[in-house]
Amino acid sequence: MNLLEVKSICKIYGSDEAAVHALKDISFTVPKGEFVAVVGESGSGKSTLLNMLGALDTPTSGKVFIDGNDTFKMKERQLTVFRRRNIGFIFQAFNLIPELTVEQNIIFPVLLDYQKPDKKYLEELLTVLGLKERRNHLPSQLSGGQQQRVAIGRALYTRPSLILADEPTGNLDSQNSSEVIALLKEAAKKYEQTIVMITHSPGIAQTADRVLRVSDGMLTDFGRCLE
Numbered sequence: 298m299n300l301l302e303v304k305s306i307c308k309i310y311g312s313d314e315a316a317v318h319a320l321k322d323i324s325f326t327v328p329k330g331e332f333v334a335v336v337g338e339s340g341s342g343k344s345t346l347l348n349m350l351g352a353l354d355t356p357t358s359g360k361v362f363i364d365g366n367d368t369f370k371m372k373e374r375q376l377t378v379f380r381r382r383n384i385g386f387i388f389q390a391f392n393l394i395p396e397l398t399v400e401q402n403i404i405f406p407v408l409l410d411y412q413k414p415d416k417k418y419l420e421e422l423l424t425v426l427g428l429k430e431r432r433n434h435l436p437s438q439l440s441g442g443q444q445q446r447v448a449i450g451r452a453l454y455t456r457p458s459l460i461l462a463d464e465p466t467g468n469l470d471s472q473n474s475s476e477v478i479a480l481l482k483e484a485a486k487k488y489e490q491t492i493v494m495i496t497h498s499p500g501i502a503q504t505a506d507r508v509l510r511v512s513d514g515m516l517t518d519f520g521r522c523l524e
Contacts, residue, residue: 300458300491301327306349306359308342308514319345320356321514329458332482332492334505343495343511344463350493351384351461352376364458381410385452385460385490387481389467391444393436393451399423400432403450410455422450425484442473446480453484460485462494466501478504 308320319342327333337343348354349361352368361368363383371379393402403422404414423429426446436444445465452460465481466474478501485492494505502508508519 298329299326300329300331300364301350301493302360302362303350304360304362306346306356306361308345308349308354309357318514320349323359323511323514323516325509325516325518327491327493329491330486330489332485332504332506333494333509334502334507335493335495335509335511336497336499336502337511341511342514346511346516347461347463347493347495350459351386352380378410381406382455383457383459385455385457387445387448387452387460387462387465389464391436391441391448391468393444393447395436398433398435399428399439399447399450402436402447403454406451406455418454418456422453422484425487426450426480440473441469442477445469445473445477449477449481449484453488453490456488456490458491460490460492460494462492464495464497466496466498474498474501 303323303325306320306323310317310319323346335343335346345354349356355369366379368376368379394405397405400419404419407414423432426449428443428446428450431439431443436447439447466477469477481492482504496502510517510519
């Protein structure tokens with residue numbers, strides 16, 4: 298069963314002679330539990346595409362369905378709640394709250410939703426991510442790799458069906474990059490989540506189940522990677 302369905306997405310910025318066609322009639326599906334890497338040059342449209350998948354931006358035309366839900370038919374408040382509960386975002390810049398500890402950063406999305414934190418699940422995530430000894434540390438007291446693990450924990454904590462990662466290893470060295478990707482894949486598999494990740498790294502792209510390439514606003518599906 299498909300978790301994500303993208304149907305004829307187009308995005309145009311500007312108008313007339315100044316119009317920029319950032320995305321050109323893009324369609325694809327992602328089954329539940331699949332790990333998809335999206336590659337492409339800077340300015341190719343891949344970040345614009347990720348923003349559409351996460352309903353952070355609105356397409357000029359086309360539809361995005363997440364678990365059967367037409368995201369762009371939702372009203373703003375409904376969409377905000379849906380996004381918070383069903384989509385986990387991981388960014389290159391980590392985007393942690395500097396005044397909050399590791400533990401507080403991870404559970405923050407649940408607190409925003411006025412829900413009671415699941416302490417057992419928190420302990421499980423801290424263990425999987427190797428952060429139990431750092432739970433009371435502030436982001437400034439962590440390495441880049443540890444901060445990205447916290448960001449992954451925050452994305453996973455709401456048990457979203459879809460994880461969107463925008464260059465999650467862009468600020469990490471090769472060793473930390475490999476560790477972070479391995480942890481992300483392990484956690485997503487354990488909790489049966491679907492991942493769509495932008496990356497510039499051919500090595501990281503090859504660890505995905507499938508590779509999509511965006512070039513000049515158009516998409517090519519390279520299919521499943523070889524084991």
